[in-house]
Amino acid sequence: xxxxxxxxxxxxxxxxxxxxxxxxxxxxxGCRDVSFELWPGEVLAVVGESGSxxxxxxxxxxxxxxxxxxxxxxxxxxxxxxxxxxxxxSRVRRLWRTEWGxxxxxxxxxxxxxxxxxxxxxxxxxxxxxxxxxxxxxAAAEWLARVEIPADRxxxxxxxxxxxMRQRLQIARNLVVSPRLVFMDEPTSGLDVSxxxxxLDLIRSLVAELGLAVVIVTHDLAVARLISHRTLVMKDGRxxxxxxxxxxxxxxxxAYTQLLVSSILQx
Amino acid sequence: MSTALPGYNVGYLDEQTKRMIRRALxxxxxxxxxxxxxxxxxxxxPRGWGTGGVQVTASIIGGDDVLKVIDQGADDTTNAVxxxxxxxxxxxxxxxxxxxxxxxxxxxxxxxxxxLREGQIMVxxxxxxxxxxxxxxxxxxxxxxxxxxxxxxxxxKLYEDIAKYGHIATTYAYPVMVNGRYLxxxxxxxxxxxxxxxxxxxxHLYGAGREKRIYAVPPYTDVVSLGFEDHPxxxxxxxxxxxxxGSTGVYxxxxxxxxxxxxxxxxxxTDHCERxxxxxxxxxxxxxxxxx
Amino acid sequence: MTRISPVGATLAVSGVDKTFTMHLQDGKQxxxxxxxxxxxxxGECVVLGGTSGAxxxxxxxxxxxxYAADRGSVVVNVGEPVDIAAADPRQVLAARREAMGYVSQxxxxxxxxxxxxxxxxxxxxxxxxxxxxxxxAAALLTRLAIPxRLxxxxxxxxxxxEQQRVNxxxxxxxxxxLLLLDEPTASxxxxxxxxxxxxxxxxxARGVAMLGIFHDAEVRERxxxxxxxxxxxxxxxxxxx
Numbered sequence: 151x152x153x154x155x156x157x158x159x160x161x162x163x164x165x166x167x168x169x170x171x172x173x174x175x176x177x178x179x180g181c182r183d184v185s186f187e188l189w190p191g192e193v194l195a196v197v198g199e200s201g202s203x204x205x206x207x208x209x210x211x212x213x214x215x216x217x218x219x220x221x222x223x224x225x226x227x228x229x230x231x232x233x234x235x236x237x238x239x240s241r242v243r244r245l246w247r248t249e250w251g252x253x254x255x256x257x258x259x260x261x262x263x264x265x266x267x268x269x270x271x272x273x274x275x276x277x278x279x280x281x282x283x284x285x286x287x288x289a290a291a292e293w294l295a296r297v298e299i300p301a302d303r304x305x306x307x308x309x310x311x312x313x314x315m316r317q318r319l320q321i322a323r324n325l326v327v328s329p330r331l332v333f334m335d336e337p338t339s340g341l342d343v344s345x346x347x348x349x350l351d352l353i354r355s356l357v358a359e360l361g362l363a364v365v366i367v368t369h370d371l372a373v374a375r376l377i378s379h380r381t382l383v384m385k386d387g388r389x390x391x392x393x394x395x396x397x398x399x400x401x402x403x404x405a406y407t408q409l410l411v412s413s414i415l416q417x
Numbered sequence: 418m419s420t421a422l423p424g425y426n427v428g429y430l431d432e433q434t435k436r437m438i439r440r441a442l443x444x445x446x447x448x449x450x451x452x453x454x455x456x457x458x459x460x461x462x463p464r465g466w467g468t469g470g471v472q473v474t475a476s477i478i479g480g481d482d483v484l485k486v487i488d489q490g491a492d493d494t495t496n497a498v499x500x501x502x503x504x505x506x507x508x509x510x511x512x513x514x515x516x517x518x519x520x521x522x523x524x525x526x527x528x529x530x531x532x533l534r535e536g537q538i539m540v541x542x543x544x545x546x547x548x549x550x551x552x553x554x555x556x557x558x559x560x561x562x563x564x565x566x567x568x569x570x571x572x573x574k575l576y577e578d579i580a581k582y583g584h585i586a587t588t589y590a591y592p593v594m595v596n597g598r599y600l601x602x603x604x605x606x607x608x609x610x611x612x613x614x615x616x617x618x619x620x621h622l623y624g625a626g627r628e629k630r631i632y633a634v635p636p637y638t639d640v641v642s643l644g645f646e647d648h649p650x651x652x653x654x655x656x657x658x659x660x661x662x663g664s665t666g667v668y669x670x671x672x673x674x675x676x677x678x679x680x681x682x683x684x685x686x687t688d689h690c691e692r693x694x695x696x697x698x699x700x701x702x703x704x705x706x707x708x709x
Numbered sequence: 710m711t712r713i714s715p716v717g718a719t720l721a722v723s724g725v726d727k728t729f730t731m732h733l734q735d736g737k738q739x740x741x742x743x744x745x746x747x748x749x750x751x752g753e754c755v756v757l758g759g760t761s762g763a764x765x766x767x768x769x770x771x772x773x774x775x776y777a778a779d780r781g782s783v784v785v786n787v788g789e790p791v792d793i794a795a796a797d798p799r800q801v802l803a804a805r806r807e808a809m810g811y812v813s814q815x816x817x818x819x820x821x822x823x824x825x826x827x828x829x830x831x832x833x834x835x836x837x838x839x840x841x842x843x844x845x846a847a848a849l850l851t852r853l854a855i856p857x858r859l860x861x862x863x864x865x866x867x868x869x870x871e872q873q874r875v876n877x878x879x880x881x882x883x884x885x886x887l888l889l890l891d892e893p894t895a896s897x898x899x900x901x902x903x904x905x906x907x908x909x910x911x912x913x914a915r916g917v918a919m920l921g922i923f924h925d926a927e928v929r930e931r932x933x934x935x936x937x938x939x940x941x942x943x944x945x946x947x948x949x950x
Contacts, residue, residue, distance in 0.1 A: 189799060192799070239561075240565045243561075243565060243567065247567075247569075265552070265577060266580055266581075268580055269576050269577050269580065272573070272576055273569060273570065273573050274569075276569040276570070276572040276573060276576065277567065277569025277570070278569070279569075281572070281645055281646050282645060282646045282647050283575075283576065283579050283645040283647050284647050286576065287576075287580070304580075305580050347820035347821065348820070348821060350820070351820050351821045351822065358834070379798065379802055380798045393777075394774060394775065394798040394801055396774075396775040397774060397776065397777060397798075397801075400770065400775045400776060401770070401776040401777050403730070404732070405732030405733070405736075408731075408732045409732070409733060
């Protein structure tokens with residue numbers, strides 16, 4: 151074990167502790183009574199049909215939507231545990247720059263479509279104070295290689311990229327600052343099946359390599375099976391079942407989960 | 418002193434409007450580089466032709482002021498002449514083309530070559546006050562970025578320049594940090610003029626009529642042009658002297674001289690050029706006299 | 710190698726029931742197992758016997774944690790004992806990482822990953838250097854007669870038998886105190902069946918506790934130290950009205 155590893159106290163407390171959390175749109179709850187813990191290195195899949203509240207949950211955890219009830223506690227990089235809803239806007243935005251990532255379903259929501267690929271990956275570095283062009287460009291080039299984007303595309307804008315390449319670029323842009331927690335909202339849907347497989351494999355290996363904690367929303371149980379450790383099944387804004395991913399999928403207990411599992415096309 | 422045109426309030430704008438603009442100006446001076454919203458009024462020229470600058474000038478000009486107006490660096494272009502005569506008519510203030518004599522200098526692009534002094538006020542006509550606008554189209558988001566001093570994005574613009582051209586190719590509206598706090602667009606002045614803002618003894622007021630924003634750089638304020646450690650800011654340079662007056666180290670305009678593609682380079686600051694040329698010819702006269 | 714507790718069974722299953730509730734069939738209850746109890750000690754290979762549908766596979770899956778147990782305990786006694794039936798997901802994952810391996814019937818193919826990496830991955834995940842992991846993967850693949858020219862290809866393109874052998878290599882590569890074997894010899898030819906029997910013998914010699922299902926009577930005969938008849942745990946069918 152290196153000294154560096156001795157400094158931080160791994161796994162003493164969860165990264166994210168969610169207790170009875172809910173978000174209401176006026177009278178109606180988008181999600182409610184959600185409780186779970188997320189630890190460093192863990193991938194949590196949130197599955198359910200559209201309208202089940204999984205995207206609301208993601209928005210609420212990532213502070214894009216207001217917490218209406220309950221608690222979402224986060225362990226900061228320096229070890230302090232904070233109630234996210236009590237943080238000032240500037241601190242939340244600092245978390246976004248330094249500790250969190252968000253991979254959108256639609257790459258255009260997470261990229262600057264008319265800024266070059268290198269600029270897109272370099273922006274988070276510049277946002278955290280990098281001021282050396284050569285170093286920014288080298289880091290961007292390294293990340294483009296890691297997400298399998300050819301080096302000669304570094305100065306091309308993502309507007310000229312294929313869907314799969316855009317998603318990989320979005321992942322590079324998110325991971326370049328070594329976040330601790332990454333939210334992903336249906337990162338593979340909308341892509342061709344072969345492109346999906348490649349992207350999933352990439353996400354899976356990067357997550358393992360970097361020890362990221364990930365909350366990934368998906369309606370695709372195969373995605374949950376391939377990359378997540380644990381799964382929450384949501385229906386009508388509530389968690390109907392949760393547990394180890396292979397347990398939830400191999401031995402589903404809730405009626406709804408059984409329905410979901412039985413609806414998968416066998417490949 | 419001539420008197421103002423009958424039927425018009427002094428400075429064309431009504432007193433309430435001038436007070437509103439002055440309040441915005443005071444706030445802008447108090448928070449150097451911060452864009453203060455103001456209720457931009459109609460003035461007798463189209464928006465985008467300098468209505469912001471005109472409103473600022475109208476709100477600060479007094480009977481004993483001496484006004485100079487330049488477009489690019491020239492006192493004699495249509496727009497400069499029109500604005501100068503407009504103010505002569507509605508204020509009764511005197512006008513000049515001489516930088517040293519002016520107390521207020523309204524400009525669209527240039528900062529004059531002559532070194533500004535304490536007590537002088539530069540008024541800039543600003544088309545787009547927000548330096549982050551081309552990268553971030555949402556006004557609410559750019560305001561938040563200013564509030565929280567999140568300025569990483571502006572470096573993306575510079576990064577893109579270097580990636581494309583090998584150097585920072587932005588030559589006008591080159592972004593600056595004012596007083597170590599606010600990111601500011603010095604508006605369409607050439608980057609050649611950026612160094613003149615740093616610790617300038619004059620007061621610099623910026624008015625964007627269409628975008629309804631006012632901002633300012635008070636005298637003796639730090640104004641730093643952005644750059645990377647390995648690609649620092651470099652103002653434009655001109656290799657040749659002015660073809661008319663022979664000045665070096667000044668901003669030159671390219672002038673097409675014939676249909677065969679012939680060009681000459683001459684000072685964009687016409688006042689400076691005339692004076693330098695007069696000085697040079699006086700010098701030649703002296704030499705000839707001495708020889709005779 | 711991970712410590713194996715010197716006293717007591719590596720795996721202690723006690724009083725486990727399993728009923729499937731079929732919500733899609735009006736909540737029909739399907740009782741499968743009642744009062745499952747047995748131990749597996751270090752250096753022993755225990756085989757689950759009984760007819761098809763008796764619940765052998767369910768027992769294996771409850772031990773591994775991908776089936777839930779209705780009641781009872783499934784204690785894995787490595788380091789800090791963990792009751793898989795009651796543990797939270799994180800503890801189950803830790804037990805899988807530190808204590809137990811699973812050789813499933815089929816390879817769940819990860820797209821695009823070369824065969825040799827599929828085999829080496831369990832070691833890499835447990836902190837073994839990539840070079841050493843690949844060396845050991847190569848040795849196992851050779852032993853299982855997977856030609857070297859296939860190692861750099863994703864197993865999705867392999868024949869069923871080849872996939873199964875990649876799967877076995879992946880399952881046997883780790884040095885964990887407890888190994889669960891779910892019909893590892895199904896669909897193998899005689900030569901490769903022999904290799905698997907040898908691999909099991911090696912594990913036994915190194916003190917690994919094994920729990921397995923083998924349909925092939927001959928293989929069962931050769932590897933089993935004990936056979937547990939799962940039909941002993943069949944639920945007594947209550948007369949339904």
